[in-house]
Amino acid sequence: MRMRKARDLVGLPVVDLEQGEHVGEVRDVLFTPEGTFHSFLLERGGLLSTARILSRSSLHAVGEDAITTPDRASIEEYRDEVGLIRSLIEGDIHFIGKDVLTQSGTLLGSVEDVYMDEEMHTIVGYEISEGFLMDLRQGRKVLPAHPEIMMGTHTLIVPDDTELTEAL
Template sequence: MRTFKQIKGLPVIEYQSAKQIGRVTDLIFSQNGIIAGICVNSGLLQKSRQYPKSSIVSIGQDCVMVDCAKSRDKFTQQNLGFLSNHLYHKTVFSSNGNILGLLEDVYFCEQVGTILAYELTEGFFADLTEGKKQISPQTPQIKVSKEALVVDFMQE
């Protein structure tokens, strides 16, 4: 099990050439609740590139290895139904309309890409007094907009 915070900022190395091609900046989620790939920033003036899960060779402690030959397929809304939104600190709602908190981290299984839990914050002082909350998705379906994330969850 990994968390997004553990891989954010890791160098991304191209498997064939051993060249560093950037650093992990974000995860790409599919609407069925599976991690579909990663976003990689290769510099200040370079735009972010997206690598599908099929091109990820391994996620190690010190870097992420990708096979660029397998990343030629571009993500599109039509063929993958992907959501490439920055999810950090988005408001998380339950499916019954209650605010659960702000998304702080995502726990996932790197081999399969399934999301195991979300870590939520309600702010600095609430985190100090009550701690951060973890919720597990009841169904893998997630709904993401520019402003919010809606999840069906199991109370822990």
């Protein structure tokens, strides 16, 4: 399994393979409530322009230096009518900065990044910071993804027996 940090995708250019043109830049990574990659939110074209996305089904490839799409028509207007989309950085429901708390109230740290399986496009873990000094001394930890994680407005709630592992 090849993994990638979702934050590494933010800022990558999106290139249309039909014309060879730069059609946007990734501003955020969007996920379904089940933790599956949904789409890339692209930078807005101007002040009055609507948000645009490149959905998973419209991707050609996610490379080291760019994301490619078959053509410009693959870029869609962003709509989240149901309010169920989770984002990496922005939005009402996002991962970065959320506290990770056990069911009995022990703070494990805060989410700094999300690890994705590049082939299956699913969340496989969360990079956790236990604070600046602990990060310097011991490095960041990983919370493996599992179905018992509950995502609240400000926290991820995990079972009491949850253990963080060494960073990947």
